[in-house]
Amino acid sequence: MTTMTFEEAVARIAAARSFRDLPDTGNSAGRAYRRWAKLIHPDTVSAQRRATATDAFAKLSALYKKKDDWCTSPWGSGDIAELFADGERLVKLPRSPADNDMMEAEAAALRKLWADGDPRFRPYAPRLLETFVHEDDQRRRRLVNVLERRRGMGTLAEVEGDLGVRDATWIWRRLLVALGWAHRAGVIHGAVLPEHVLIHPGRRGLVLVDWCYAGHRPAAIVRAREDHYPPEVRHDRTAGPATDIYMATVLMTRLMGSRMPASLRRFAAGCTYDAPRMRPQDAWALLGEFDDIIPPQFRN
Incomplete structure (x- = not known):
């Protein structure tokens, strides 16, 4: 001071x-x-x-x-952290000090997005308000990230049954926009999973959350969702733009299920090759291809 x-x-x-x-x-x-x-x-x-x-x-x-009043009433649980609502702020406290490095990764990724990413696309990720070290009564020090709270949104993990084609297309499109924005800023999300995608159906809004796995060398994977990851992450712990594209495609394919049109199945197949070099590398360029195979009225 x-x-x-x-x-x-x-x-x-x-x-x-x-x-x-x-x-x-x-x-x-x-x-x-x-x-x-x-x-x-x-x-x-x-x-x-x-x-x-x-x-x-x-x-x-x-x-x-x-x-420490904020930590008396948990709002929810994430993969590695407990979430606490503090007014318009969402306080993210890791359950273990061993995961402080993942909290650091999230903070670094969000700072880079705000510094280097196109400001027009900031609504696609939560805003980092502050980060600080919390010391509990056992002298354990844990890194806390405080994020802007997005109200009225739910995760794709909460979607039950097959997702209709119309809803799936706007969600898929926005995922590609969010990933393209991150990749142009030099940030890899690394864990595009149902619980990490928030949507607001009425406003057709989407926010990609939980950037703790961000980077070209993810510190961990979500074991319960291991089958969503491509081989380069599961075997080599490496990630790139093609990794995020693969995971977004797997996510949408599973959510659409039997309702997925044949044209989108062919599109998805080209995004999920085992070898990352064979997959698309540019999410924004891929968005153009996506728009070519969906009805015009689904592009908004």
């Missing part, structure tokens, strides 16, 4: 809505609290400042006491 005056510290504390809003409170909340308290403690200031310091100290203490 950079040196600041008493007045600056009081102003920062007054403006904070949570303890995490104060600078330098992520890596060690206890040490940060003591540093802030030293700046504004009523016993360390002049008599003229004591009333102001007392109010600031009370606010700081309340913020610190409530710093």
